[in-house]
Amino acid sequence: MTGWALSLFRREISLAVRVGGSAMVGVLFFLAVVTVIPFGVGPDLNLLARIGPAVLWIGALLATLLGLDRLFQADREDGALDLFLMSGRSLELLVLIKCLAHWMATGLPLVIAAPVLAIFLNLEPVAIGAVTLTLLVGTPALTLIGAVGASLTVSLRRGGLLLAVLVIPLAIPVLIFGVSSADAAIHDPVPFMTPFLILCALTLITAVIGPLASAAALRFSSD
Template structure:
């Protein structure tokens, strides 16, 4: 498992859609928003947490189509299926490596890129914390879509169509928790704890559903 984790981490960084590409795309989204909104700094600060989450979701989708497709092309997926080890655990290791290579850099870059959105420091901290907790759920949900489209050569668009609707609850509670700090009236803990619960549920359901889809695609 350690060797698989190290291999997947190297691939997630080197393959297109890795850390640098994801952060650059994240930067592009957050840079375009002020030009579209205009000079209204209050409005920009109001929608800032939502734009951070939307940018993180779109950046996460960049490399998901290669999560299992490369293994299918080089025969590694067949070796995983015949290894006798729990496929669910292998999927979880791949998702963890993928998040460390693509999702964590987005979280690290959030405090720096938030300057484009005129956010208060406390709001930046809350948004960063919600992204740290919620982006693993986006990766785990995306793994299910990647497993369903692994046999398609150009399944990137279909992957986005499958993943985005199931990512909406994560988006709602992530934006709600960060927005609660920005407003100062709504409680932060309730949406944040629900966001944590969604990540934990995804950590259980995601690998099981993705493993089932991979077994079905191999038949």
């Protein structure tokens, strides 16, 4: 990583921690989602264990949306985005660095918190390990998909709701294969690899397509 990219990454980490979707806010929201579910479905421990992976994934998806609307908006408001566009640097690399920093500040804490929160849902150790692994692989894809929505709504003052409407349908394939992988590990370890590898492929695809689409949207919004 070149010197300017490393400096940019450090700056983005600092901003991601301070602006809107800090690690503590995301984890607390994740905790709120997970703890509310048992009150809704009742004290059936077997039912909680069956739906546990889906609950954790839905909670991670919703927590990932926090702060995404500010991913590019702050740079656009203070003129940093225009300066970067005029500098001739790769806008796609900028998006990738911002997504990586945002994931490390907000997504990684969710992955770390998942094993603890899984205890509330009566998950077995194998299930906890499977869900944590799938979240580690899949949450970067959620961030990259969210970056596309954030770039499309960057010019809107209150684009948070529209961002959620845009991102959630695009994130459904990641959600499906993330939950399928965890369920497969619980019932039979053999078919675990098939949905898990598809989940890995989705993350790699979003790592390529996400920055390209986001950069194109940012260029369009600056015109």
